Amino acid sequence: MREGSLEAPIRHPLDWKSADFYDEAKLDAEMRRVFDICHTCRRCFNLCDSFPRLFDLVDESKSGELDTVASADFKSVVDACTLCDMCFMTKCPYVPPHEFNIDFPHLILRYRAVEAKKKGVSFADRELAETDRNGKWATLIAGAANWATRRGSPLRGIEEKIAGLDENAQLPKYASRTLEVEAAAAPPARNEAGPAKGRKAVLYATCYGDYNDTSIGMAALAVLAKNGVETKVVNPHCCGMPKLEQGLIDEVAEAARKVAEAFAPYINDGYDIVAPVPSCALMLKFEWPLILPEDESVKRLAKSTFDLSEYVVDIARKEGLAEGMAPIDGGVAFHVSCHSRAQNIGQKGAELLALIPQADVTVVERCSGHGGAWGYKKGNFETAMKVGKPAARQIQGAGKKHVVSECPLAGLHIEQEIETLGGEAPEPQLVGHPIVLMARAYGVTGV
Ligand code: SF4
Ligand code: SF4
Incomplete structure (x- = not known):
């Protein structure tokens, strides 16, 4: 069941292979139908910058209604959307099965797919x-x-x-060794008597986990090894989220087929697939089956995939975690990322942190404003900073020693937000993922 409704939402497959999907007149009619419902409703006024832009267009139009807003102006609404899914998941009472059939993020995606086909991507x-x-x-x-x-x-x-990268935006650093190389050089010793010794997992390294911050994957391997899980690191291909943001749905489908094919032998052999980055987990679990609803390998992969925090909490519930964690001092401000919420699994990162003895956790659910690569870009960075300010204020106000988001890019953006807020209190130390704190609690060094 989703956060904002008593009824489970249904998300229809994307009809991206049909000619109608790219028909500009039909797209415009659908935008006007949905935007008119949103204008009447306005619940999403404070979620992001897309809705305020839409409502301003209507309010400043000649008639004060959508009929006098030019279709060319819809682009500014589309441009502000980070595809965070929060309107669909947490606010909208009109998502399917409601007859209004509103899926705002997928409508934005369709607009971008049409643009990509018509004009190409820069x-x-x-x-x-x-x-x-x-x-x-x-x-x-x-x-x-x-x-x-x-x-x-x-x-x-x-x-x-x-x-087009805004010169003021904090960009992620690159690692000098990939996670695959690092894990092969120093594999953590597996506790063969660990409570989850019957489990086998493939850690889908993901682009960020493989090339940028290997501490997340190394911490995950250490925690899973402590608990007896036999784990391998595999990174067949990017999940395609950066291409989804561009509307390049056919290229995302290609990535889905490749990754599903690479993971199929592991799934046949009883491995669970564990994704440490929420956006990538969301792609495997939800977006790919909507893009390739007939593909059996993609469907099987979706059923076998866990978000990393979800997986560790699942072990804690079913087998119990291995003993030996010490408290983490100074407390943690935990930012719940949009793509963790969009997986509809509850606050698994917060649940994971609560498993650390004497955990002192403040949960912050406001949007970081970042939205993947969207927030780095010239023209978006200022908006990303504006949207993320309330989250940064809440985190700063929590006065904790650590700050962590399951979305690593959101974490970096929040760190930059807090820096610009200034203030007397010391800035919290950014950690790449809650699993890093759990690994430290187990005494793992170097993460
Ligand atoms: S998906 Fe996110 S950014 Fe896009 S319109 Fe909905 S809430 Fe706003
Ligand atoms: S997406 Fe749904 S909840 Fe949000 S403004 Fe539109 S109709 Fe209202």
Whole structure:
């Protein structure tokens, strides 16, 4: 059951292979139908910048109704959407099975798919969405890549002009070794008598976990090993979320087929698939089956996939966690990311943190404002900072030693938000994922 309704929502498969999906007149009619319902409802006024832009367009139009808003102006509403899914998951009473059949994020996705087909995607956006290829190269030259992309680097002005990356945005650093290399060099010793010794898991490294912050994967491997889970690290391909944001649905489908094919032998062999980044877990569990509803491998993969926090909490519930955790001092402000909420699994990151002895956790549910690569971009960064300010204020006000979000990019953005708020209190230390704190509680060093 979802957060905002007593009735379980249904999400219809995306009809992206039909000619009607790309018919501009039909798309415009659907935008007007949905936007008119939203204008009358207005519940989502404070979720993001898309809805305020829509309502301003209507309020400032000649008739004060949607009929005098030009269709060309809808683009500004589309451009502000990060596809966070929060309107669908938490606010809208009109999602299917309601007869109004509102799926605002998928309507935005359709608009972007039509635009991508008609005009193509810019060179810079296309290149940025190649996270697998970029990560492979950048880890080979991590020192130079991190110097070139750090805030204040003399190259950031050029990067803003060429790649559209706002020069003030904090960009993720690259690791000098991928998670796969690091895990192979120092595999954590498995406790063969651990409570979850019957489990086998594949950790889907993901682009961020493989190329940017390997501490998340190393912490996950250590915690799972302590609990007896036999775990392998596999990273067949990017989940395609950066391409979904561009409306490149056929390329996302291709990624889904590749990853499902790579994981099928593991699933046949009894492995669970565990994704540490919520956006990637969301893709495997929910978006891919809506894009390829007839593909049996994709459907099987969706059923076998767990979000990392969900998996550890599942072990705690069913087998109990291995003993040996010590308290973490200073408390934790935990940001619930949108794509964790969109998985409809409850606050599994907070539940994971509560398993650490004497955990002192403050949960913050406000949007970070970031929305994946969207928040880095020139033209979006200022909006991302504006939308994320309330979350940053709540986290700063909590006065905890650590701050953590399951979404690593949201975490980085929140860190930058807190820095700009200033104030007397020391800034909380950013941690890549709740699993890192659990690994530290188990005494694991270097994460
Ligand atoms: S998906 Fe998120 S960003 Fe997009 S309109 Fe809904 S709430 Fe706003
Ligand atoms: S998405 Fe649903 S809840 Fe949000 S403004 Fe539109 S109709 Fe209302």
